[in-house]
Amino acid sequence: MSSYRSAFRPGLFDGQVVIVTGGGSGIGRCTAHELASLGAKVALLGRNPDKLETVRAEIEGEGGEAACFPLDIREEPAVEAAVAAVLARFGRIDGLVNNAGGQFPAPLAAINQKGWEAVVRTNLTGGFLVARACFIQWMADHGGSIVNIVADMWNGMPGMGHSGAARAGMVNFTETAAFEWAGCAVRVNAVAPGWIASSGMDRYPPHMRDIIRGLAEHVPLGRLGLEAEVAAAITFLLSPAAAFISGTTLRVDGAAPNFKPHWPAAKGKPAPEWDAFPLASKPSVLGEG
Numbered sequence: 001m002s003s004y005r006s007a008f009r010p011g012l013f014d015g016q017v018v019i020v021t022g023g024g025s026g027i028g029r030c031t032a033h034e035l036a037s038l039g040a041k042v043a044l045l046g047r048n049p050d051k052l053e054t055v056r057a058e059i060e061g062e063g064g065e066a067a068c069f070p071l072d073i074r075e076e077p078a079v080e081a082a083v084a085a086v087l088a089r090f091g092r093i094d095g096l097v098n099n100a101g102g103q104f105p106a107p108l109a110a111i112n113q114k115g116w117e118a119v120v121r122t123n124l125t126g127g128f129l130v131a132r133a134c135f136i137q138w139m140a141d142h143g144g145s146i147v148n149i150v151a152d153m154w155n156g157m158p159g160m161g162h163s164g165a166a167r168a169g170m171v172n173f174t175e176t177a178a179f180e181w182a183g184c185a186v187r188v189n190a191v192a193p194g195w196i197a198s199s200g201m202d203r204y205p206p207h208m209r210d211i212i213r214g215l216a217e218h219v220p221l222g223r224l225g226l227e228a229e230v231a232a233a234i235t236f237l238l239s240p241a242a243a244f245i246s247g248t249t250l251r252v253d254g255a256a257p258n259f260k261p262h263w264p265a266a267k268g269k270p271a272p273e274w275d276a277f278p279l280a281s282k283p284s285v286l287g288e289g
């Protein structure tokens, strides 16, 4: 990571092991790089083994340590086996970044039971299963920190009803787990990204590109966020700087929910230090410039 400049001090996570689900792309990949650059050994979990392997090679090429554990987080036996495999490989689990997730955009009336359950299992059940396996297999006896990635869909979001419902559930799970697991020195928090220019945005269909580009006009800070800006929030919550923070949901959204339509957002603000994040995806959906 020769040109990468982290906001955190070198060695902050030396000796620690952190699981990052969805570590093969986007916010998960960026977070895995951030944590590895700070000394963590990173366990990369996701469905597509090729994506995980690419990120593992990137991290190890920069002198970090990572290993891949392909799985579908919706499958309980696979989750339990993967967490056991992480422990067999690295011997401990200090942190979990419950980041794997996603959805298809569709109005409520076009979502059938199978589609609803596919998204709820991806964004709620899967995160619960991974957190529970980490807690039972390691953190209950040794402590740890969990960060659940949800989404800034407060008050509902058209086309995202299934995902918004699941994310609301994940926020509540975060709050309950923070209480139940506090006695075991396990902190549980959530990060709610707003509209982030991640590689994930390229997974939406082409006809949505103009909508996605236009979202910046509804963000008081005048732009979409960067993967690295979400990774920094996650890293903070995992770190000792957040030792007395548990049960909270940290918004990373440029104040999007505070936008008032009668008051203009900042116009087309550039990301302040885009060039400081050479590893960040620059999704083609945003176009050049």
Ligand SMILES: CCCCCCCCCCC/C=C/C(=O)SCCNC(=O)CCNC(=O)[C@H](O)C(C)(C)COP(=O)(O)OP(=O)(O)OC[C@H]1O[C@@H](n2cnc3c(N)ncnc32)[C@H](O)[C@@H]1OP(=O)(O)O
Residues within 6 Å of the ligand: 101, 102, 103, 104, 105, 106, 107, 110, 111, 112, 114, 115, 116, 118, 119, 122, 151, 158, 159, 160, 194, 195, 198, 200, 201, 203, 211, 212
């Ligand atoms: C309309 C206006 C909306 C404006 C919104 C603008 C954009 C705002 C962005 C909001 C912020 C969030 C951003 C992100 O999350 S970025 C991350 C993006 N990454 C992803 O979303 C990951 C890709 N998605 C998926 O992998 C899948 O969606 C899923 C998570 C569900 C994976 O599940 P699975 O692989 O099991 O799913 P399948 O593809 O097999 O489908 C299962 C069933 O789901 C139903 N389905 C699927 N697609 C649709 C559709 N387009 N419409 C309706 N129903 C759908 C269907 O029942 C599928 O079963 P069948 O294939 O048998 O029919």
Ligand SMILES: NC(=O)C1=CN([C@@H]2O[C@H](COP(=O)(O)OP(=O)(O)OC[C@H]3O[C@@H](n4cnc5c(N)ncnc54)[C@H](OP(=O)(O)O)[C@@H]3O)[C@@H](O)[C@H]2O)C=CC1
Residues within 6 Å of the ligand: 021, 022, 023, 024, 025, 026, 027, 028, 045, 046, 047, 048, 049, 051, 071, 072, 073, 074, 099, 100, 101, 102, 103, 122, 126, 149, 150, 151, 152, 192, 193, 194, 195, 196, 197, 198, 199, 200, 201, 203
């Ligand atoms: N970008 C944005 O604006 C926002 C993103 N988010 C959330 O942030 C998280 C990261 O998204 P982002 O980086 O943008 O998008 P990506 O699509 O790049 O990342 C999603 C990751 O989740 C993994 N994943 C999805 N389903 C499963 C599953 N069932 N089992 C295991 N892994 C799975 C994917 O791996 P694979 O392809 O191998 O399945 C992929 O690496 C997601 O939860 C997303 O919904 C929330 C709000 C806004």
